[in-house]
Amino acid sequence: MLTVTTLASGSSGNAALVSCGDTHILLDAGVSARRITTGLRALGVPPEKLTAILVTHEHHDHINGLAVLTKKVRVPIVSSGPTCRQICYKVPFVDELVRQQEPGTGVWLGELWVESFATPHDAASSVGYSIAGDGRRMVLCTDLGYVTPEVKAAVRGCDLLICEANHDEDWVRSGPYPYQLKQRILGDRGHLSNEAGAELAALGVESGARTVVLAHLSAENNTPARARQVVSRRLAAMGCDPERDISLTVAPRSELGPTYRLERERAAGAVVQKEAALC
Ligand SMILES: [Zn+2]
Ligand SMILES: [Zn+2]
Secondary structure, three states, X not given: OEEEEEEEOOOOOXXXXXXXXXXXXXXXXXXXXXXXXXXXXXXXXXXXXXXXXXXXXXXXXXXXXXXXXXXXXXXXXXXXXXXXXXXXXXXXXXOOOEEEOOOOOEXXXXXXXXXXXXXXXXXXXXXXXXXXXXXEEEEEEOOOOOXXXXXXXXXXXXXXXXXXXXXXXXXXXXXXXXXXXXXXXXXXXXXXXXXXXXXHHHHHHHOOOOEEEEEOOOOOOOOHHHHHHHHHHHHHHOOOOOXXXXXXXXXXXXXXXXXXXXXXXXXXXXXXXXXXXXX
């Protein structure tokens, strides 16, 4: 079974756990090591049982907990080459832990097959991740200014999509941020708006995803209700009822989200047998 849980999500810190059997991968370490440790323990995973830490990019809200966490938990830190160099520059004593993974390539980490794909963002070389285990696949896609063909290719056919819905464009434009910051958020190397996130969610759902988790919401320029409303409308326009046909949720900003369990599809016969056994 492939399981996915967000530990924190948003501009103040990001982390998620993806597990399959005894393999446990931390996706970003952007909140304090204490919060990561508490979250992992609550999920029944002592931090020393982590298989690896994958890092999307070197921004503070994705590596904040790395320095303290890696004092005790000496596991591989995997990211693109330029991001690995940034991590070594910003985080002490991790040179021997970093492993480079070229965007567009895949690697086995325990029972999980991990592919990374390049994302357009104002970082050295940011990536998203596609992680498959037990016949199921999840995609993490946050911190990107727009959706590229590589991103679309990764999202197509996944079972669970963690999709950025960072801001409401009108709220950013009419809000109090300085002009330069507004341009950064709205630019090609910034973040996906609710509308752009909705398009990506629609692509995921159209190609088979049954679980969509909206993530990395701005605290100032968005609300969970607003993000959900924009994405729900887009999905409804393609005939998908987000209340009935799929699971559409928003990752909580600073507490554990629910654990999504993706089981291998059984052969029709096996399902019938199980149902019969329940009668
Ligand atoms: Zn970022
Ligand atoms: Zn971020």
